[in-house]
Amino acid sequence: MCGIVGYIGKREAEPILLKGLERLEYRGYDSAGIALMQATPPSPRPEVTGRGKQGGARILVYKKKGRVADLEKLLKAKKLTANSFHLGMAHTRWATHGEPTDANAHPHLSNSGDIAIIHNGIIENYLSLKKILTEKGYKFKSATDTEVLVNLIEDVKKNAKVAINEAVRLALREVVGAYAIVVLSKDEPDTLVVAKKGSPVVIGIGKDEFFIASDATPLVEYTNKVTYLGDDEMAVIKNNKLTVKTIKNKIINPYIQKLEMKIEELEKGGFPHFMLKEIFEQPRSIKDSMRGRINGKTGMVKLGGIEKLQDKLFNAKRILILACGTSWHAGLEAKYFFEELARVPTVVEYASEFKYRNPVIYKDDLVIVISQSGETADTLNALHLAKEHGTTVFGICNVVGSSIPRATDAGVYTHAGPEIGVASTKAFTAQITVLLMMCFLLALKKKTMRKTEAQKIIAELENIPGKVEKMLLKNEAIRNIAKKFKNAKNFIYLGRGYGFPIALEGALKLKEIAYIHADGYPASEMKHGPIALVDENMPVVFIANKGASYEKVINNMMEVKARKGKIIAIITKGDAKAKKIADHVIEIPETPEPLMSLVASIPLQLLAYHIAELNGRDVDKPRNLAKSVTVE
Numbered sequence: 317m318c319g320i321v322g323y324i325g326k327r328e329a330e331p332i333l334l335k336g337l338e339r340l341e342y343r344g345y346d347s348a349g350i351a352l353m354q355a356t357p358p359s360p361r362p363e364v365t366g367r368g369k370q371g372g373a374r375i376l377v378y379k380k381k382g383r384v385a386d387l388e389k390l391l392k393a394k395k396l397t398a399n400s401f402h403l404g405m406a407h408t409r410w411a412t413h414g415e416p417t418d419a420n421a422h423p424h425l426s427n428s429g430d431i432a433i434i435h436n437g438i439i440e441n442y443l444s445l446k447k448i449l450t451e452k453g454y455k456f457k458s459a460t461d462t463e464v465l466v467n468l469i470e471d472v473k474k475n476a477k478v479a480i481n482e483a484v485r486l487a488l489r490e491v492v493g494a495y496a497i498v499v500l501s502k503d504e505p506d507t508l509v510v511a512k513k514g515s516p517v518v519i520g521i522g523k524d525e526f527f528i529a530s531d532a533t534p535l536v537e538y539t540n541k542v543t544y545l546g547d548d549e550m551a552v553i554k555n556n557k558l559t560v561k562t563i564k565n566k567i568i569n570p571y572i573q574k575l576e577m578k579i580e581e582l583e584k585g586g587f588p589h590f591m592l593k594e595i596f597e598q599p600r601s602i603k604d605s606m607r608g609r610i611n612g613k614t615g616m617v618k619l620g621g622i623e624k625l626q627d628k629l630f631n632a633k634r635i636l637i638l639a640c641g642t643s644w645h646a647g648l649e650a651k652y653f654f655e656e657l658a659r660v661p662t663v664v665e666y667a668s669e670f671k672y673r674n675p676v677i678y679k680d681d682l683v684i685v686i687s688q689s690g691e692t693a694d695t696l697n698a699l700h701l702a703k704e705h706g707t708t709v710f711g712i713c714n715v716v717g718s719s720i721p722r723a724t725d726a727g728v729y730t731h732a733g734p735e736i737g738v739a740s741t742k743a744f745t746a747q748i749t750v751l752l753m754m755c756f757l758l759a760l761k762k763k764t765m766r767k768t769e770a771q772k773i774i775a776e777l778e779n780i781p782g783k784v785e786k787m788l789l790k791n792e793a794i795r796n797i798a799k800k801f802k803n804a805k806n807f808i809y810l811g812r813g814y815g816f817p818i819a820l821e822g823a824l825k826l827k828e829i830a831y832i833h834a835d836g837y838p839a840s841e842m843k844h845g846p847i848a849l850v851d852e853n854m855p856v857v858f859i860a861n862k863g864a865s866y867e868k869v870i871n872n873m874m875e876v877k878a879r880k881g882k883i884i885a886i887i888t889k890g891d892a893k894a895k896k897i898a899d900h901v902i903e904i905p906e907t908p909e910p911l912m913s914l915v916a917s918i919p920l921q922l923l924a925y926h927i928a929e930l931n932g933r934d935v936d937k938p939r940n941l942a943k944s945v946t947v948e
């Protein structure tokens with residue numbers, strides 16, 4: 317959570333930083349701020365929020381509670397001199413320590429006003445550090461852990477009489493926690509220092525200029541040469557030179573890679589929200605997830621990223637899936653097909669719970685971690701725990717080069733393209749697509765599926781993008797259903813078997829973007845409690861496709877109807893029986909059950925989207941949330 321961005325070079329820093337913040341705003345939107353290095357202040361001096369001695373360079377800091385747009389307004393009003401800032405950094409915050417206020421917004425200045433910092437992460441031992449610094453006379457204006465860190469750096473710099481990069485390095489040796497930081501010092505107005513542990517940082521390398529960001533989206537129009545900092549690494553950029561070293565002071569050679577991202581992927585392309593754009597991208601994104609990896613005619617499944625270690629998958633006695641949120645739902649759906657088609661016991665755990673108990677992990681387990689962002693702290697920590705037990709870990713991630721794929725033994729990228737809306741949509745269907753391909757590979761190897769059977773289901777998978785396209789044609793009809801239920805206070809989502817994780821995911825989408833309470837439940841469990849909630853005001857969404865539990869789901873629908881609940885049912889095309897019972901139906905094309913979630917989740921995404929949009933919610937940036945949850 318939180319987005320950080322930095323620039324050093326010949327261009328005007330401010331517009332680059334602000335544009336970068338707009339791109340990163342999905343990571344947090346409680347406050348925004350900017351620090352600009354003024355190497356030679358004009359006379360008379362303009363108003364500054366950061367202090368600094370007369371004569372030399374100064375760091376100007378502007379920050380504000382609220383969105384990036386509020387910061388932009390503030391800067392406009394300040395009328396900063398054009399073309400005078402070529403070094404700077406900016407931050408968009410998701411509040412952890414301290415409420416969203418102007419004072420708690422980043423950047424934070426040290427007591428002297430000479431050093432500025434932006435930070436994504438949590439300094440866990442900040443209270444003990446704060447106590448020591450307070451005893452030395454340091455004063456704090458904010459409630460943040462970050463202000464403690466910048467004063468620690470100042471204290472080290474003062475006492476050790478070292479350059480800023482060395483002060484940062486020494487200070488970080490005293491820090492427990494996670495951080496991605498950028499630090500500027502007015503004593504070295506040509507230097508930018510970056511460091512990372514636990515939170516992501518990418519450095520874009522241009523011609524005589526460098527860009528820093530939490531992910532690659534702010535860099536894409538400037539350069540396609542990037543390097544990702546590793547944990548316990550820091551970078552010093554000075555005189556057009558990038559030096560990367562470890563916190564232990566060992567110089568390392570940065571691995572520079574090509575950024576594969578297009579600018580159009582980062583724009584709304586005529587849609588009112590990124591979420592709607594991403595829902596509509598799914599025919600393409602599912603295709604991209606499969607591209608070159610399967611062939612229905614020959615029954616080929618080839619997942620290059622795990623090829624070298626695929627024996628670990630073939631020999632696994634158990635598959636253990638670790639993930640959070642929507643990625644966890646994808647994992648739960650996979651449990652059904654891994655067990656049905658490949659006959660391998662599969663356990664799905666919330667990564668956030670896994671780390672903090674004493675889980676049983678066997679060496680011959682195959683662990684699969686699933687994460688869109690590749691940065692979720694809970695998932696990353698669960699991954700590390702699994703590795704400590706000597707288990708092989710595969711990753712399924714969307715963001716190339718992010719922390720999880722770098723920490724796993726092998727993995728498969730989903731290739732869904734950047735997902736900007738906080739509510740995950742196309743990443744979910746891409747994760748399921750990859751998990752299905754993994755399952756087919758395993759089932760073929762274990763001969764739990766005949767080749768002809770595999771060819772058939774692979775061909776069906778290849779047909780899914782076409783079916784998703786058909787579902788998208790129902791957008792207006794789904795909006796009409798949404799209009800009828802937009803004022804409901806509660807929803808229940810029910811499904812059995814393969815339909816259960818879809819119900820959970822549908823309910824999560826509604827909760828997070830429409831702020832309407834929704835409970836996902838196995839339809840079979842309804843009688844054991846939730847049915848007490850059903851009355852004429854309760855909308856109940858059923859996943860009622862024709863599958864193994866169809867008749868049972870129909871019975872559950874009857875039970876809801878008998879209690880006057882309002883039924884919205886996802887049904888198989890032409891199902892007259894279900895149509896008679898339900899108040900509203902959304903038909904999906906006939907699809908083999910293991911693939912059904914790829915089609916049935918689309919109307920639920922659209923239903924949640926339209927209920928949220930009709931209620932005037934901030935669909936892409938729902939309150940209290942952030943796209944990647946990089947704190948535990």
Ligand code: M6R
Nearest residue numbers: 641642643687688689692739740
């Ligand atoms: O990036 P990840 O897939 O690891 O994120 C996991 C969850 O935080 C994420 O799926 C979250 O639940 C989304 N907001 C759901 O739409």
